[in-house]
Amino acid sequence: NHHIAYAPLVIDNQTAAVFGVALTTEATGQFIDRLTTVILAIAGVVAMLAGLICYVAAKKFTGPILRLKDAALAIGRGEFDRVPNINSGGEIGVLADAFNQMADQLLETNRLLEEGRNALESRVLERTRELEGANQKLVDAQEQLVKSAKLAAISQLSGGIAHDLRNPLGAIKNATYILNRTMSADATINSNTKLKRNLDLIGAQVDRAERTIGNLMAYAGVNRLDGEPTDLNDLIQDCLSSFVDKDGVEIAQHLDFAMPKVLCNSDQIHRIFSNLTTNAIEAMPHGGRLTVRTRTESGFARVAFSDNGTGISDADLGKIFDPLFTSKVSGTGFGLAVCQEIIDAHGGTIDVTNNDDGGTTFTVNFPLPE
Ligand SMILES: Nc1ncnc2c1ncn2[C@@H]1O[C@H](COP(=O)(O)OP(=O)(O)OP(=O)(O)O)[C@@H](O)[C@H]1O
Ligand SMILES: [Mg+2]
Structure with a gap:
């Protein structure tokens, strides 16, 4: 019913005494149970501490990595202005520094590209305006050319016609003058107002036609x-x-x-x-x-x-x-x-x-x- 343990006391390589301890089986069992409980408790506390340490360490590592991931995705979307500055120590810090430098360079490159694009756009606009102006001048010049050609033809034709009409018109004018003189000499005919009105009308129309003919000949350059x-x-x-x-x-x-x-x-x-x-x-x-x-x-x-x-x-x-x-x-x-x-x-x-x-x-x- 007992557990017994011995231990010798050795002095100068000679067993001087032997100590022994005897414990009842029941007492030994209780002692082992208590020891097991204490060990389990200590193991639990150690496990919790280890978990906490792991959690904090993981947080410390994954935080910057997650921010790096978000920043990389933002750059991928072309949102350079939304890239955060990532500060961290150790290898992650080195990686974050390299990443920040890359982001700065990309931002600068993007700014230069934007400037180039704006300059190109304004050049294109300027050139388009110049081309439109040149095109308008061309259209105007074409219109002017057609107009000049038409007018040259018209003035040549009308100058010729006007020249030919001048003689018959002169004859009508003379005849009207003679008729007017004859009428004034004859009192009976002179009192015919209808005849007189029509003769005046012929005279006025001949004057107008002469003026028109004169204009056409002047325009055709006949009378320089x-x-x-x-x-x-x-x-x-x-x-x-x-x-x-x-x-x-x-x-x-x-x-x-x-x-x-x-x-x-x-x-x-x-x-x-x-x-x-x-x-x-x-x-x-x-x-x-x-x-x-x-x-x-x-x-x-x-x-x-x-x-x-x-x-x-x-x-x-x-x-x-x-x-x-x-x-x-x-x-x-x-x-x-x-x-x-x-x-x-x-x-x-x-x-x-x-x-x-x-x-x-x-x-x-x-x-x-x-
Ligand atoms: N004093 C004016 N008052 C109002 N309109 C005028 C006057 N002078 C010219 N115009 C306008 O200018 C147009 C051109 O005149 P223009 O003398 O060249 O030709 P026209 O008188 O119409 O014909 P044409 O002189 O060959 O008989 C006229 O048709 C008229 O509309
Ligand atoms: Mg006129």
Whole structure:
């Protein structure tokens, strides 16, 4: 019923005594049980401590690794601005430093690429604008070419036709003059108002046709003549005398008689004044007032024709000097084109404005000799 244990006491290699301990079996069992419990408890505590240490160590390692993973994914998505700066010690720290450097370099490369892309985009935009401008110029030049070719053909054709029509028109004009004279001599015929009205109508239409023919020939360059010193006031008075009381239009003249003579072709300038007067009268179908002014200003002799007629719409203002532009049923649209041609050839200008109180003012500017 006992567990017995002996142990010798050896002194100088000789057994001096023997000690012995005897324990009952029951006491031994209890002692072993208690020892087992203590060992298990210690093992449990050690296991918990080991687990805690493992957990903390794992956290310390995996935290930066997980952040590195997130940062790598962000870079993959091109979100360079969302890459965090990763701080850590040991090998992970070295890896994190290398990663941070790579991220900085990628960020810089990306910034350079972005700059390059922006510069390229603005170059492309600039070039596109230049190309559009060049294309527009090409289209304009093409239009101008077609227009010039058309106009050259028209003016050549109309110049020829006008030349051929001049003689029959002259004959009609002569015949009308003779008929008018014969009528005045015979009181019976002279009292026939219907006949007289129709003869006047023929006369007026012949005048208009002659003016149109003159314009077409002037545009076709048929009547190129040399210039001579000319008194513009004389020319204006002469021109306006044939429009006196025409179609209920009153004509006022405010002329600067101190104005020096200008070097010009009087026939051609007469045509300008005649065309401007005709246009003004046609713009006042129910009558009105045309004022013609001359003045010297800034080295120019200026002649202004102001009417109080219909005025010109903003849309039409840019087109009225174009050949063939007309708003009239019976117009040819050559009147102002001829004015422009003639004044250009004299080194002068012609401009137009709508008056504040209605109607239009055309101003012809002749350069004065210095
Ligand atoms: N004084 C004006 N008032 C208003 N509109 C005008 C005046 N002068 C010219 N215009 C406008 O300019 C257009 C062109 O004039 P332009 O003299 O060239 O041709 P037109 O008078 O129409 O025809 P044409 O002179 O060949 O008989 C006219 O049709 C008219 O619309
Ligand atoms: Mg006209």
